[in-house]
Amino acid sequence: MADDTTIKLANEDRHSSDPAEPGPVTVLRREPLAPNIQLLTVRAPVVASKIQPGQFVILRADEFGERIPLTVADWDTVEGSVSCVFMQVGTSTYKLGKLKAGDILPTFVGPLGKRLELDRWGTVLVAGGCYGIGSIYPVVRALKEKGNRVISLIEGRSKFLLYWLDRLEAVSDQVLISAKDRSIGKSRDGPDAVKDLLDSGERVDRVIAIGCTFMMYQMAEATRPFSVKTIVSLNPIMIDGTGMCGACRVSVAGETKFACVDGPDFDGHQVDWGLLLARRKAYLGPETDSGER
């Protein structure tokens, strides 16, 4: 038998011609966008070259971490990078907020989920709240490229929670802003802004909403009387993200769907919001417990 080192080398040689090797996913930067809202950019060339608007990734902050699904906010095929906006709410996202440039993520997998349906519909209103302000950016950009008139709508509790106004202005025909405390904009919140717009007789052919569950629910309720098709990006709890566990089951038009593979985008007028809101809360207790350890 030949010696172990020679064989090892020979075995390694076999891989010289392998295709796009994903390699370790390293953190390039982490930037705060608003209080509790941060932008994480990692080097993941394979994901960057494949990902499309509406799709998401799953990552873990460390070896003990949960698998967290995050919608992408941007990607750069030249830099080979993918960016996600996240809100710090529990143990896992708190850990994400501690990452620094050069850190290696033990898990980063994507693209997951279906691509968002994109077409030339006419006027499309794209609404984003909290992390969703980041997530709508590539959607708005793609819709604009398709030749739509795009109205972006960003909402938050107050002006200081909003971000990326300039980036959205660069790719939108119009940007509407709303803050619950009226520190900026005219409307009380996003759903109200949409109602006002539709009431004014403005023709909107489609609405797309990304943000916290309650905001998407309200957005769907706001457009329902006007029968404007409203697509929402559902964010239930997930584990594998490939349709293996069923944690993310949602009910749409009376049928159980797995948000990770059948979605994440669904018709907001058909979603059972009560079920989704209840399932989102399943681990609120334990999540807080693990954060306090």
Added chain:
Amino acid sequence: MSKKAKQIIPKKTPMPEQAPAERIKNYDEVPRGYTVEQAMAEAKRCLECGRPLCVDGCPVNINIPAFLKLVSEGDFRGAINLIKETNALPAVSGRVCPQEEQCEGKCVLSKRYESVAIGRLERFVADWEAAQGPPPIPELPPPTGKKVAVVGSGPAGVTVAADLIRKGHHVTIFEALHEAGGVLVYGIPEFRLPKAVVRREVEYVCRLGVKLIKDFVVGAAETVDELLEEYDAVFLGTGAGLPWFLNVPGENLNGVYSANEYLTRANLMKAYRFPEYDTPIVRGKRVVTIGGGNVAMDSARTALRLGADESIIVYRRSREEMPARAEEIHHAEQEGIRFELLTTPVAFHGDSNGWLKEIECIRNELGEPDASGRRRPVPIENSNFRIPVDVVVLAIGQSPNPLIAKTTPDLKTGKDGVVIVDNETMKTSKRGVFAGGDVATGGATVILAMGQGKKAANAIDEYLRTGAW
């Protein structure tokens, strides 16, 4: 072979194991494994019969009498080498094979006495080898220049990869999750199959030169057609990862889990070590598991270890029809799991916050045999009753994940999305693509997946050498 009649020892050498009251408080493996003396004594029970039926009973046809003989002589290295000629994962199959239906079921001793404990001895020699340090790497043939993509790192995929690298081909395994091993890491619990055992086996194939790419979802990041642009052949060993639900009211309440989710949280994500690990799991005081297979036993026993006071199995047929391994049912009973047989859930009832509170069941009686040959459960009218419950785990079966079939239009699938293959070559309807394991059977055993992996590896090798489909 010795001609003189051997003395019959009627019973198996008992397996040292953790006492039930103790083990339900930890996640450690239940059977501790034979000592050298116990293993040699047990191996000597083999009658060395003229026509050893045990070999026919083994899906990978291990030369069982020869390996038993070596064990009885204390030649454990010889024994493990012999097993490894036909079985790449003996430490795994020794633990999880349904031996009573396979080798041990065919053992001549089993007609009147207890069979030779073949599974325990297989495990013994595999563990003995591991204790000697990392096994030597065999010299590999010169590279053929052919490249194979193996999709999925479960028992089928690892077997294919181990065989093909030893034939000089370049092999890359793509795994969707962050740890390799497939069902061996996300499904089967630590107390039945320690993850260190799986890791050891995966590390070995990587040391042979197999490349492992984790966090890569074929069907999402790349399609099978895209893989075929880079690789000369593709093997699909993606398992049966799509959980089934009952489609009864209340199934989406909080507290109702698929077994896949429950076990993945507990095993892969290590929720049993929460909060050291971040992934939570609902720790119910009363847990009901629906189903009668190994996955149901694993779930019910996991519930105990997560602190349940009561863990109940609800199964629609009777004990006779339960598909679980005998040892699993035995261990479950020892641990105090209650069996509600001839019972089917018809609804789940919850509170106003969407949390599960009760499970409503109906009693059955056995009717005529169905397509599976087992007697069909027939509901008894007005026999409905309710069980108050915190957690329900549905372990009623699963089918292949449709992700790859959906993105590969010319890949033929049958009932429940099972990939259609030629049973001898494991060829699919698509040129250059082979499949084996649960994705081709719809859900069977680890050893059957490895057996199909063997067949596929031979057929892939032939295809790569001849180009003939």
